[in-house]
Amino acid sequence: MNKIKAQNIWKKFNKLEVLKGIDLEVNEGEVVAVIGPSGGGKSTLLRCLNKLETIDKGSVIIDGEALCTETATGTEYVNKNDVRRIACKMGMVFQQFNLFPHMTVLENLIEAPVNVQKRDKATVIKEAEALLAKVGLSDKRDEYPRKLSGGQQQRVAIARALAMKPAIMLFDEPTSSLDPELTGEVLKTMRELAEEKMTMVVVTHEMGFAKEVATKVVFMADGRVQAQGTPAEIFENPTNDRLKAFLNVILK
Numbered sequence: 001m002n003k004i005k006a007q008n009i010w011k012k013f014n015k016l017e018v019l020k021g022i023d024l025e026v027n028e029g030e031v032v033a034v035i036g037p038s039g040g041g042k043s044t045l046l047r048c049l050n051k052l053e054t055i056d057k058g059s060v061i062i063d064g065e066a067l068c069t070e071t072a073t074g075t076e077y078v079n080k081n082d083v084r085r086i087a088c089k090m091g092m093v094f095q096q097f098n099l100f101p102h103m104t105v106l107e108n109l110i111e112a113p114v115n116v117q118k119r120d121k122a123t124v125i126k127e128a129e130a131l132l133a134k135v136g137l138s139d140k141r142d143e144y145p146r147k148l149s150g151g152q153q154q155r156v157a158i159a160r161a162l163a164m165k166p167a168i169m170l171f172d173e174p175t176s177s178l179d180p181e182l183t184g185e186v187l188k189t190m191r192e193l194a195e196e197k198m199t200m201v202v203v204t205h206e207m208g209f210a211k212e213v214a215t216k217v218v219f220m221a222d223g224r225v226q227a228q229g230t231p232a233e234i235f236e237n238p239t240n241d242r243l244k245a246f247l248n249v250i251l252k
Contacts, residue, residue, distance in 0.1 A: 001028045002061065003168050003199045004049060008070060009058035011044055018044045019055070020223040026168070026216075029197040033210035033231075036220040037246060042203040043172050045220070049201070050087045050170065051077070063089050063167050088117070090168045091161030095176050097153040099145040105132065105156050106141045109163045117164065124163070131159040135189050151182030155189050169193065171202040207250060211235055219243045 004026040011019040018041045026032050034042045047053040049060060051067065057074050060067040067086050068077040077083055099108050109128035113119045132138050135155040145153055154174055161169060171190065175183040187209055194200060194213050204210060210217050210231060217234040219227040219242075227240040235251075238244050 001064070002026070003028050003030075003063055004201065005059075005061040006045075006049065007059050009045065009048060009060070010056045011041075011048055011053060012056060018223055019048070022058075022220075022223075022225055024218065024225070026199060026201055028199055030215045031194045031198075031200045031202065031213055032216045032218060033214035034201065034203045034218045034220060035205070035207070035210055035234075035246075036226075040221045041223045042220050046092075046170050046172050046201065046203055050090045050092060051083055052092075062086050088164060089166055090170050091164055091166035093154070093157050093161050093169070093171045093174050095173045097145070097150070097157045099153055099156060099160070101145055104142050104144055105137065105148075108145070108156060109160050112160075113163050113165075128159070128163055131162050132156075134162075134192075135159045136185075149182055150178045151185040154178065154182075154186045158186070158189055158193075168199045168201070171200065171204070173203050173205065175204070175206060205250075207235070219246065221246065 002025055004024060006022060006024040009019050009022040022045055036042055044053060048055050055068065055075055057070060059070045059075065065086050066078060067083065068075045100111065103111065106128055109131060110121065110124045113124045114121050129141065132141055135158060137152060137155055140148060140152060148156065175186050178186065187206065191213055214231055216228060217231050218225055219234060221242050227234060227238065227243045238247060
């Protein structure tokens with residue numbers, strides 16, 4: 001079953017066209033790694049999937065529900081309440097951790113489930129504690145973000161996204177602001193999610209993760225999907241010249 005189906009996505013900022021007719025399908029349980037040079041539109045695509053950015057043309061279907069539909073003049077979004085509800089099916093983890101600095105780790109996790117989803121606080125706390133155990137941070141429950149390493153903060157950010165019980169997880173270069181020694185902590189957590197068949201779209205420069213964990217790799221450059229396929233097809237038998245040039249640089 002399709003969890004994400006984006007068709008003919010166009011997006012520009014002022015006169016700069018960033019996305020030029022992007023198509024993307026993600027099936028349930030897939031881990032899709034989106035790779036490519038900086039400025040190729042990868043992060044913008046991710047932000048368009050959950051309406052952090054609005055698209056100029058195209059359609060997006062999330063978990064069987066239309067977020068927006070292409071029209072003769074561009075695209076039309078569903079009403080605000082439905083946008084919010086559909087967007088909540090996706091958890092998002094950013095390059096910067098975006099934790100609330102005035103809240104403890106536990107408070108960061110329970111804030112949205114209690115105040116946005118209006119769920120029972122005692123139940124949410126139990127779930128949050130289980131998520132902290134899952135990412136190996138039970139002992140940081142009552143710490144403030146400033147007391148944590150970058151890797152720990154990013155794992156809290158992942159747990160916070162999971163606390164909303166999303167059907168899909170979106171990761172926007174989650175290790176790009178981390179030291180190499182801390183990157184492994186975060187990738188380990190993401191590998192475990194993949195093993196649990198969480199549907200994931202990961203914009204990443206970590207080629208090892210894309211090779212070993214992804215079920216599908218999408219190569220974006222110049223605002224377009226230039227190539228896509230299994231990790232073996234992309235890394236071992238690339239046929240697209242733009243992809244070949246990228247791999248020659250990145251894998252040296």
